[in-house]
Every structure is written in structure tokens, then in C-alpha cells.
Amino acid sequence: MKITKHTVDYVANLARLNFNDEEALKLSAQMEDILAYMDKLNSLNTENVIPMEHVKPVSNIFRKDMVSPSFDREQILRNAPVKEDGAFKVPKIVE
Amino acid sequence: MEYEVVIGLEIHVELATETKIFCDCTTAFGGEVNTHCCPICTGMPGTLPVMNEKVVEYAIRAGIALNCEIAHFSKMDRKNYFYPDLPKAYQVSQFDLPLCKNGYVDIEVDGKIKRIGITRIHMEEDAGKLIHDQWGTGSLIDYNRCGVPLIEIVSEPDIRSAEEAKAYVEKVRSIIQYIGASDCKMQEGSLRADVNLSVRPIGQEKFGTRTEMKNLNSFKSILRAAEHEQRRQISEIEHGNIIVQETRRWDDTKGKSYSMRSKEEAHDYRYFPEPDLVPIELTDEQISKIRKELPELPEDRVNKYINDYQLPEYDAKLLTVSKNISDFFEQAVTSGANPKKASNYIMGDLMKLMNQYDDEAIPFDGDKLAKLISLVEAGTISQNIASKVLSMMYETRKDPAAIVKEENLAVVNDESALSEMIENIIAQHTKSVNDYLGGNTKAIGFLIGQVMQKSKGKGNPQMISRLLEEKLNKLK
Numbered sequence: 001m002k003i004t005k006h007t008v009d010y011v012a013n014l015a016r017l018n019f020n021d022e023e024a025l026k027l028s029a030q031m032e033d034i035l036a037y038m039d040k041l042n043s044l045n046t047e048n049v050i051p052m053e054h055v056k057p058v059s060n061i062f063r064k065d066m067v068s069p070s071f072d073r074e075q076i077l078r079n080a081p082v083k084e085d086g087a088f089k090v091p092k093i094v095e
Numbered sequence: 096m097e098y099e100v101v102i103g104l105e106i107h108v109e110l111a112t113e114t115k116i117f118c119d120c121t122t123a124f125g126g127e128v129n130t131h132c133c134p135i136c137t138g139m140p141g142t143l144p145v146m147n148e149k150v151v152e153y154a155i156r157a158g159i160a161l162n163c164e165i166a167h168f169s170k171m172d173r174k175n176y177f178y179p180d181l182p183k184a185y186q187v188s189q190f191d192l193p194l195c196k197n198g199y200v201d202i203e204v205d206g207k208i209k210r211i212g213i214t215r216i217h218m219e220e221d222a223g224k225l226i227h228d229q230w231g232t233g234s235l236i237d238y239n240r241c242g243v244p245l246i247e248i249v250s251e252p253d254i255r256s257a258e259e260a261k262a263y264v265e266k267v268r269s270i271i272q273y274i275g276a277s278d279c280k281m282q283e284g285s286l287r288a289d290v291n292l293s294v295r296p297i298g299q300e301k302f303g304t305r306t307e308m309k310n311l312n313s314f315k316s317i318l319r320a321a322e323h324e325q326r327r328q329i330s331e332i333e334h335g336n337i338i339v340q341e342t343r344r345w346d347d348t349k350g351k352s353y354s355m356r357s358k359e360e361a362h363d364y365r366y367f368p369e370p371d372l373v374p375i376e377l378t379d380e381q382i383s384k385i386r387k388e389l390p391e392l393p394e395d396r397v398n399k400y401i402n403d404y405q406l407p408e409y410d411a412k413l414l415t416v417s418k419n420i421s422d423f424f425e426q427a428v429t430s431g432a433n434p435k436k437a438s439n440y441i442m443g444d445l446m447k448l449m450n451q452y453d454d455e456a457i458p459f460d461g462d463k464l465a466k467l468i469s470l471v472e473a474g475t476i477s478q479n480i481a482s483k484v485l486s487m488m489y490e491t492r493k494d495p496a497a498i499v500k501e502e503n504l505a506v507v508n509d510e511s512a513l514s515e516m517i518e519n520i521i522a523q524h525t526k527s528v529n530d531y532l533g534g535n536t537k538a539i540g541f542l543i544g545q546v547m548q549k550s551k552g553k554g555n556p557q558m559i560s561r562l563l564e565e566k567l568n569k570l571k
Contacts, residue, residue: 054374056370060373061145067120068119076137077129084233090233093178
């Protein structure tokens with residue numbers, strides 16, 4: 001599958017990453033390699049293989065619905081770069 | 096040209112669990128900012144989510160009550176997007192294997208029953224809340240709501256009018272309340288609806304381009320937003336413009352919708368299986384156990400009210416629309432109230448008061464209505480005074496007997512006091528008195544009314560009419 005610079009830009013934008021032209025070119029080649037590797041799987045006969053829905057061979061791990069104390073607000077906010085009035089502060093979100 | 100509107104709804108319901116979906120933090124509404132948080136629900140690196148068993152149970156109940164197939168194998172997925180109300184930069188949701196699918200609900204509009212298909216119901220986590228700071232220098236985030244469990248109920252595009260949309264949400268809300276999966280308090284945002292709407296010329300098979308209005312949290316705004324958007328789209332088409340597929344924000348105060356171009360770009364959520372949560376596998380036995388234990392649904396109560404309480408179908412349906420009202424009615428009946436009398440007070444005075452105060456529930460228990468009814472039956476207060484007491488009960492939550500005593504509202508059975516009032520009225524209204532004496536017996540109605548008014552509605556009506564007749568006959 002051909003990966004164009006457009007595809008790299010699109011994926012980079014979704015991940016909020018910025019690349020210059022040189023980097024984008026390098027990445028498009030790498031993405032192409034990765035996808036070519038995945039294509040190899042298509043050459044296998046999977047007729048009798050059950051589709052894998054999840055990587056872990058276990059299911060039904062649940063918790064009881066019982067409240068435990070939450071963390072102190074100071075502790076929750078300790079690593080926040082900016083805080084105000086007990087809240088995390090981020091650049092203004094415009095709608 | 097004549098147009099037809101096509102609506103599909105997504106309803107988000109916060110489940111009535113004690114704790115969040117993946118951690119032990121409380122789901123209580125309205126705590127101090129960021130005090131219901133832990134490293135899991137604030138998305139700290141290295142933390143691991145574990146599914147709350149109650150979430151799965153409530154979601155299955157909802158699926159059964161909405162006539163869905165319950166999946167024997169279901170899993171959680173990550174929905175990736177950047178928005179600061181979501182600290183992990185993804186929402187844990189369900190993509191291709193939702194817990195419930197292919198259901199339906201029957202709604203009634205203008206006396207006609209219509210079936211609305213339900214595509215799927217899936218489980219997911221709620222996001223935090225953005226607070227815009229007063230200086231406009233940034234946005235503040237409160238993560239108390241982040242990780243509160245939600246189910247999203249997605250309908251088929253089967254809805255053909257704003258009224259049907261409202262009826263559908265009302266019906267789903269009522270069913271979810273009955274099965275105890277959520278309180279569905281719209282004022283607190285525990286039920287929010289997204290309206291997907293398009294229009295097409297009547298007869299055209301292909302759907303028009305749709306727009307989406309998110310997070311509508313009252314029946315009134317659902318109705319108004321759908322009506323407005325329908326008119327807007329028709330007007331755009333009539334003016335030769337093209338409908339853009341977009342998210343629009345509904346401003347209920349202004350009664351207008353606005354384009355939200357900022358949200359347009361990234362509808363590519365790159366879902367993938369959540370590796371930190373294991374799949375959910377259910378056996379037929381587990382599903383049928385939940386089905387057997389499912390609480391009474393509105394239809395069950397309608398039948399009970401008609402058959403056991405001999406209520407008219409109209410009453411039975413109206414009383415069961417909201418679980419709050421239906422529970423209140425049942426409390427009143429259990430406390431000894433006559434079902435039809437209780438129903439009349441609820442459908443009349445109480446629903447009027449609920450509308451007036453914009454309440455979702457009656458602020459006192461049903462046994463107090465039973466007490467009020469017994470005061471009327473015992474002749475302690477009149478029918479008219481009962482309405483007055485009821486509105487005071489609504490405002491003060493006091494016991495009816497206490498209100499009657501404090502406000503001195505009991506029927507006046509004092510013959511001498513009533514006689515005095517009657518003599519005054521006879522003296523003041525000679526014309527009516529003469530009419531009566533001249534053979535127009537209807538004139539007595541007016542005089543009774545005057546005495547009643549003089550007694551502030553408290554006079555015993557039988558006594559008034561007896562005394563009045565005696566006194567008038569003496570004048571003959």
C-alpha cells in the first residue's frame with residue numbers, strides 16, 4: 001500500500017504531531033514498510049482460524065460496586081502544570 | 096414542495112451505580128470540584144481499569160427492557176480523540192461488539208402506536224466537565240463526572256416528527272427509570288439526547304444530509320431543537336443551498352442552533368480493542384436470570400391499574416409515564432387512598448404544580464395524599480380547601496392535618512356562626528332573596544356561593560344550604 005505525504009499529514013494531525021517535509025517523507029516510507037509486513041498475514045490460509053477479538057485469553061474480570069475514598073484534591077492536582085480554583089487549567093477551549 | 100423529516104436519536108444515560116465504571120470513586124452528583132477523583136479516572140499513566148459488575152448488569156437490564164438481543168461475547172474499545180474533558184485522550188466505549196443490539200420500543204403519538212427500532216446499546220465512560228474561567232484566560236476542568244458509567248442507546252432513523260422524538264425519549268426514560276438502571280434526572284444531565292436530523296422531499300427514498308445536535312437535556316429543548324432544525328434545513332434547501340453534515344449547538348435561550356466547525360475535522364476515532372479490559376462473556380443462564388429479576392415495566396403497571404384498581408385506561412397510562420409519579424400513586428393507594436380519588440388529585444392539582452415548579456418528582460410521599468383524601472372523606476375539609484392544602488403541602492412538605500390546623504381550614508360546623516353569616520348575606524342581597532321568594536329557586540345557588548365566600552370556603556355546604564332554606568322560607 002502506497003503511503004503518501006498526505007496520509008502522513010492526516011495521521012500526524014489526528015495525533016497532534018508536527019513534521020517537516022523531510023520527516024514526513026521518511027515516515028511515509030516507514031509506514032509503507034510496516035503495512036507491507038502486515039500484508040504478509042494475508043498470504044496465510046486462515047480459513048479454520050477463529051477471529052481473535054482480544055489479546056488476552058481471559059474474560060469477565062469485574063469489581064464489586066463499593067465506594068472507596070477518592071484522593072485528596074491536592075494530590076490529584078499535584079502534577080498539573082497549571083491549576084486554578086481546585087481545577088486543572090488548560091488553554092481556552094473555543095466552541 | 097412537501098418535506099418529510101427523518102430523525103435518529105442517541106440517548107446517553109448515566110447509570111445508577113454507586114461507583115464509577117472502572118474505579119471505586121463515587122458517582123455522587125455535585126461534589127466539590129475534583130474531589131471524586133483518583134489516578135484511574137484522571138488517566139494517570141500506569142493505572143489499570145477494572146469493570147464494575149453493576150454496569151454490565153444495568154446495561155443488560157436496559158437491553159432486555161428495550162427488547163434487544165444480548166451479546167454472548169462483548170468487548171470494550173478505545174475511541175481516540177483529543178479534548179481536555181477526557182484525560183486519557185481516548186474514551187473507553189464499545190465499537191463493533193456492543194452488549195445489546197436489534198431492539199425496539201413502541202411509542203404512542205396522537206393515539207397511534209409506532210415501533211421505533213433500537214440499533215444498539217453500548218457501555219462507555221462519561222467525560223469531565225469544562226468550566227470556562229471568569230477572566231476568559233483558559234478553561235478549567237472538573238473530573239468528578241469523568242468515568243461515571245453511561246449507556247448509549249442508539250435508535251434507527253425511524254422517527255418522523257419532533258413530537259415522535261419527544262415521545263420516544265419519554266418512553267425510553269420511563270423504561271430506564273422503571274428498571275432502576277438510572278434516575279434519568281435531565282436537570283442533572285443523567286439523561287442527554289443527541290438529535291440526528293435530515294429532511295427529504297416526500298416520496299424520495301434516499302436520506303438527505305443530516306446534522307447532529309448534541310447534549311439536549313430537556314424534553315422542551317429536544318422538541319424545539321428538532322422543530323427549529325427541520326425548518327432551517329427546509330429553508331436552506333428552498334433557497335438552493337446545500338446542507339452540510341456537521342455538529343450544531345442548540346442554544347435553548349435564544350431558540351437557535353449554531354454550527355460548531357471546531358468539531359468537524361476529527362471524526363476519525365481510530366477505534367481499537369481496549370487491551371486493559373478483558374471481554375465480557377455471558378451465558379444464556381446469566382441473561383435469563385437478569386430477565387427473570389427485571390423490575391415491573393410501565394406496561395405491567397398499566398394493566399395492574401386497569402384490572403386491580405379499576406382505573407380508566409387514560410389514568411393508568413398517564414400515571415405510569417414517570418416512575419416517580421407511579422411510585423407516589425402506589426404509596427397513596429397502599430396507605431389506604433381510593434385509587435380513582437388519588438389519581439384525580441395527581442393528574443389535576445399535583446401535575447399542575449409539578450409543571451409550575453418544573454419538578455420531576457412530587458416533593459412529599461404518597462401517604463400524605465392518602466391522609467388528605469381521608470380528611471376530605473371524613474368531612475373535616477371541603478373539596479375546594481383540599482386543593483389549597485395540597486399546594487401548601489407541595490410548598491412546605493408539611494402534614495395535611497398540621498396545615499389544616501395551623502391555617503384554620505377545617506369545615507365550619509358551627510351553626511350559630513354560619514347563621515350569622517347567612518343573615519348578613521340575606522340582608523345584603525335583597526334582589527336575589529326576592530327572586531327566590533318570587534319562585535326562582537335557582538337564586539339560592541348564588542346566595543349559597545356568597546355565604547361560602549364569606550366563610551372563606553370553609554362552611555359546611557350541607558349545613559349552609561339547610562340553614563339558608565330555613566331562613567328564606569321563614570320570610571315567605
